Amino acid sequence: MYKDLKQxxxxxxxxxxxxxxxxxxxxxxxxxxxxxxxxxxxxxxxxFERVKGSPFxxxxxxxxxxERIDFLFRDTLEGTRTAVLFKSNPVEFFKQxxxxxLLSAARTGIHSLPKKSGSIKDFVECKLSDLPQLVCxxxxxxxxxxxxQVATRPSESASVMKTNVGMYRIxxxxxxYIQDKECGLHYQxxxxxxxxxxxxxxxxxxxxxxxxxxxxxAHTVAAVMPMPENLSELLFxxxxxxxxxxxFIHNDYLVSSDAEFCILGEIQPELKPEGPFxxxxxxxxxxxxxxxxxxxxxLCKKDAIFPFTVVGRPxxxxxxxxxxxxxxTKPMVPASVPGLVAxxxxxxxxxxxxxxxxxxxxxxxxxKAEDREPMELLKTANALLGFNQASLSKYLMIAAIEDxxxxxxxxxxxxxxxxxxxxxxxRDLHFQTATTIDTLDYTGAKLNHGSKLVLAAAGPVRRxxxxxxxxxxSLNIPGIERIEIVMPGVIxxxxxxxxxxxxxxxxxxxxxxxxxxxWISLVDNAxxxxxxxxxxxxxxxxxxxxxxxxxxxxxxxxxxxxxxxWGCEAPIIVDARIKPWHQKALTVPDSVKLRAATIxxxxxxxxxx
Numbered sequence: 001m002y003k004d005l006k007q008x009x010x011x012x013x014x015x016x017x018x019x020x021x022x023x024x025x026x027x028x029x030x031x032x033x034x035x036x037x038x039x040x041x042x043x044x045x046x047x048f049e050r051v052k053g054s055p056f057x058x059x060x061x062x063x064x065x066x067e068r069i070d071f072l073f074r075d076t077l078e079g080t081r082t083a084v085l086f087k088s089n090p091v092e093f094f095k096q097x098x099x100x101x102l103l104s105a106a107r108t109g110i111h112s113l114p115k116k117s118g119s120i121k122d123f124v125e126c127k128l129s130d131l132p133q134l135v136c137x138x139x140x141x142x143x144x145x146x147x148x149q150v151a152t153r154p155s156e157s158a159s160v161m162k163t164n165v166g167m168y169r170i171x172x173x174x175x176x177y178i179q180d181k182e183c184g185l186h187y188q189x190x191x192x193x194x195x196x197x198x199x200x201x202x203x204x205x206x207x208x209x210x211x212x213x214x215x216x217x218a219h220t221v222a223a224v225m226p227m228p229e230n231l232s233e234l235l236f237x238x239x240x241x242x243x244x245x246x247x248f249i250h251n252d253y254l255v256s257s258d259a260e261f262c263i264l265g266e267i268q269p270e271l272k273p274e275g276p277f278x279x280x281x282x283x284x285x286x287x288x289x290x291x292x293x294x295x296x297x298x299l300c301k302k303d304a305i306f307p308f309t310v311v312g313r314p315x316x317x318x319x320x321x322x323x324x325x326x327x328x329t330k331p332m333v334p335a336s337v338p339g340l341v342a343x344x345x346x347x348x349x350x351x352x353x354x355x356x357x358x359x360x361x362x363x364x365x366x367x368k369a370e371d372r373e374p375m376e377l378l379k380t381a382n383a384l385l386g387f388n389q390a391s392l393s394k395y396l397m398i399a400a401i402e403d404x405x406x407x408x409x410x411x412x413x414x415x416x417x418x419x420x421x422x423x424x425x426x427r428d429l430h431f432q433t434a435t436t437i438d439t440l441d442y443t444g445a446k447l448n449h450g451s452k453l454v455l456a457a458a459g460p461v462r463r464x465x466x467x468x469x470x471x472x473x474s475l476n477i478p479g480i481e482r483i484e485i486v487m488p489g490v491i492x493x494x495x496x497x498x499x500x501x502x503x504x505x506x507x508x509x510x511x512x513x514x515x516x517x518x519w520i521s522l523v524d525n526a527x528x529x530x531x532x533x534x535x536x537x538x539x540x541x542x543x544x545x546x547x548x549x550x551x552x553x554x555x556x557x558x559x560x561x562x563x564x565x566w567g568c569e570a571p572i573i574v575d576a577r578i579k580p581w582h583q584k585a586l587t588v589p590d591s592v593k594l595r596a597a598t599i600x601x602x603x604x605x606x607x608x609x
Contacts, residue, residue, distance in 0.1 A: 001242035118257030137278030142174020206266035214260030265293030282313030344409035361400035374456035426567030451551035465489030484535030492534035
């Protein structure tokens with residue numbers, strides 16, 4: 001397979017999947033908007049031959065379509081999936097395995113082991129400021145590297161097999177960073193790099209960090225792969241790349257022999273402000289104190305190419321990363337959490353804010369259908385909230401497969417209907433308050449702090465869900481300017497600034513159909529939301545789950561607390577309106593959009609985009 005990024009790009013170009021932009025482009029907003037428009041229109045990967053202010057070329061949208069991802073990994077995907085199936089379920093693997101499958105698994109295993117190769121002589125030195133100074137959104141705090149592979153080991157003497165590789169954004173300019181001597185390292189909570197950093201702090205030494213940019217496309221995917229703790233992403237990089245990960249050691253730093261760029265440095269004992277940054281949930285993450293590196297050396301290959309991506313409100317290119325990883329790891333997750341059947345972190349809702357799960361409910365197999373309730377489901381839900389990246393879920397909906405074997409976590413309207421028609425809202429809402437949430441989620445009390453909610457359903461259908469617009473005519477609530485049915489049993493209400501939650505609850509108490517529409521989301525009716533329609537499923541999911549904190553914003557009719565358990569009657573009301581402490585949604589000036597569209601058209605990449 002591919003030795004490095006250049007081989008992969010030439011292969012894409014030969015297949016008609018990469019186009020070149022020959023004019024000079026600006027890394028300030030312009031390149032990012034070109035990348036966004038290319039992705040939105042299912043355009044090709046784009047190689048920028050001339051980048052303003054940089055001697056290096058840049059490339060984007062490499063993973064921008066499923067077709068392109070499948071093409072890049074056409075020779076290794078099945079072998080990798082086979083190896084994952086073996087790891088997750090050896091018995092089932094050997095039941096199904098043919099001789100060809102066994103040979104494929106053996107070849108994949110051989111490729112997974114890292115190989116010492118190359119030397120510092122293969123690189124030349126450059127400066128951070130030589131790299132394309134990519135600024136994706138107008139209020140970003142500086143230039144960022146968006147496709148880094150951040151490698152750390154628990155100590156300088158640790159085996160390369162102990163290496164953790166993650167994708168944590170790197171800020172290379174702005175704020176208080178000394179130009180070319182320091183860069184910010186933003187890692188979120190519950191990331192494996194934290195274990196290595198903690199160990200270094202305990203031992204009173206700086207943590208050496210290597211940041212790779214480029215290399216085989218498999219190296220980039222490996223950096224976002226949710227590997228089990230203490231199992232290196234370098235193994236997966238070799239497995240998916242069909243070629244052993246090449247490395248050498250320089251001054252106790254691990255260096256990827258095939259990377260385009262390598263940044264070597266040490267995490268300093270104090271913190272410095274990092275951000276803001278337009279993030280993948282669709283909002284800015286604010287300026288906060290985070291670790292930073294004292295940069296020792298920046299290495300590059302001759303004629304190096306700088307790969308980048310752009311994140312923002314889903315879907316973006318990272319959406320396809322997630323889909324691809326799900327295809328590979330699908331057998332692994334249920335095998336890792338007993339009782340779990342399927343899991344879906346909903347991309348339209350920003351991934352971590354909202355997760356759907358299907359699991360078994362077998363604690364009382366002898367119970368009559370009408371007496372069944374969530375029991376084993378709650379055990380599984382707790383396990384999920386402690387499992388890998390699923391632990392960052394803010395809202396977790398979990399249903400019993402025994403109630404309907406056709407339930408599908410990827411059919412969101414059907415899953416909502418399954419849950420809402422069966423839930424007992426006095427019993428089946430389970431809050432975790434004053435807990436940790438995703439670093440990028442600003443709906444809670446402060447950074448990394450908020451709440452979680454498990455909505456569990458098992459047992460008989462309790463209510464009929466309706467989907468009839470005429471039912472809404474009897475609702476006349478001051479401050480509500482628009483009411484729409486999103487899907488059966490689910491309503492979105494757009495509110496003006498004078499809207500009172502108390503008046504909404506009072507009106508709903510006497511509404512004839514309140515049991516038939518057990519979920520209501522309140523959203524703003526602001527000028528800034530003029531392009532959003534909360535009745536559309538993707539808008540509803542984004543608005544509801546990225547703008548609400550369960551403990552603060554979950555309400556219901558006749559709410560009560562019994563034995564410290566909160567419950568209510570239908571409907572539940574989610575206040576997903578913008579709060580003063582929320583971050584700004586991401587927007588880009590119309591002039592930048594027009595400039596990007598013009599470049600794509602004049603370069604004959606995407607006419608009329």
